[in-house]
Amino acid sequence: SLRFNIFFKNLVSLAFGSAFLLWTSWRLSVSLLLVWGVLSVVTRWYGGFVTSLATRRQELTAKVNEVAEESLSLIQTVRSLGLEDQSKEKFANASAAVSEVEALRFSGYALFHGASTAISSAILMLTLVLGGGLVAKGML
Numbered sequence: 001s002l003r004f005n006i007f008f009k010n011l012v013s014l015a016f017g018s019a020f021l022l023w024t025s026w027r028l029s030v031s032l033l034l035v036w037g038v039l040s041v042v043t044r045w046y047g048g049f050v051t052s053l054a055t056r057r058q059e060l061t062a063k064v065n066e067v068a069e070e071s072l073s074l075i076q077t078v079r080s081l082g083l084e085d086q087s088k089e090k091f092a093n094a095s096a097a098v099s100e101v102e103a104l105r106f107s108g109y110a111l112f113h114g115a116s117t118a119i120s121s122a123i124l125m126l127t128l129v130l131g132g133g134l135v136a137k138g139m140l
Helices: 002-024 026-073 075-081 084-136
Strands: none
Touching: 002 026, 026 075, 026 084, 075 084
């Protein structure tokens, strides 16, 4: 219910803000629609990227758990055959794969956040340039 309330509040703000902008200047409204298109493409790409990484991370974490469970359940056999180092290496390799996926996820987040900030700044700059030009020409 709280999420719906926030969603509805943002939806109403978007609708009335867009209507006011359209009433004020259709040129600025067109520029806003173009920017929304770019933002939606970037957001959709990032969502797919994060979903695929989450699936991969779950699979790799399951593998790490499987390696750990196998080593612990066979601890007497592992010790009697002197395979402790091999078990440690197997676990370390599985853990390293999870770490690589996490590093990729954090890099993707940084890239998305940087792109979002750059696009937001570009929106502000575009709006100021277009709006200022319209005001200077007496069209707004």
